[in-house]
Amino acid sequence: MTESVDRRQFLTRLWLGCAGLFVGAGLWTSWDLIKPLTATGFGGKVRAVSPDAVPESGVLEIRAARAYLTRDADGEIIALSEKCTHLGCRVPFCQSSGQFECPCHGSNFNRVGEYRAGPAPRGLDRYPVEEENGLLVIDTGSTIEGPAPGGESIDEPATGGACAEGTHG
Numbered sequence: 128m129t130e131s132v133d134r135r136q137f138l139t140r141l142w143l144g145c146a147g148l149f150v151g152a153g154l155w156t157s158w159d160l161i162k163p164l165t166a167t168g169f170g171g172k173v174r175a176v177s178p179d180a181v182p183e184s185g186v187l188e189i190r191a192a193r194a195y196l197t198r199d200a201d202g203e204i205i206a207l208s209e210k211c212t213h214l215g216c217r218v219p220f221c222q223s224s225g226q227f228e229c230p231c232h233g234s235n236f237n238r239v240g241e242y243r244a245g246p247a248p249r250g251l252d253r254y255p256v257e258e259e260n261g262l263l264v265i266d267t268g269s270t271i272e273g274p275a276p277g278g279e280s281i282d283e284p285a286t287g288g289a290c291a292e293g294t295h296g
């Protein structure tokens with residue numbers, strides 16, 4: 128009788144051990160797929176929109192990321208920080224001129240964030256952006272320094288009147 132109970136306990140523990148190993152192995156191999164994003168707001172990874180929602184020659188503001196999505200000269204999607212590289216003001220996109228215009232001291236940038244004029248030392252900074260499960264994810268936790276002044280990769284001169292008073296250029 129005692130031997131039978133011991134054997135039953137041993138088999139139960141063995142079964143539970145195997146089940147635990149099986150579940151552990153499953154979680155370990157699936158962790159990359161099921162792990163939560165480290166952050167879901169500004170300062171971390173922000174899920175944005177489908178790539179199809181990004182216009183060919185315009186910008187799409189993603190407020191949660193404090194960023195704009197647009198496409199570069201090759202049609203690749205880029206994410207631009209909305210923070211001016213001069214003193215950090217939020218830089219809106221001006222629809223009438225087709226460029227970014229900083230309302231604080233008048234710096235302006237073309238549609239892909241390249242420097243055009245004003246006291247800003249460089250173009251708008253960028254964030255890494257990648258597609259995950261059909262949605263663009265903007266990593267606002269890592270900043271890529273904006274391009275140095277001098278030369279533009281797109282041929283899109285200002286199209287009309289400026290939005291910000293005192294805008295340079």
Ligand code: FES
Pocket residue numbers: 211212213214215216229230231232233234245246247
């Ligand atoms: S903060 Fe934008 S030009 Fe100064």
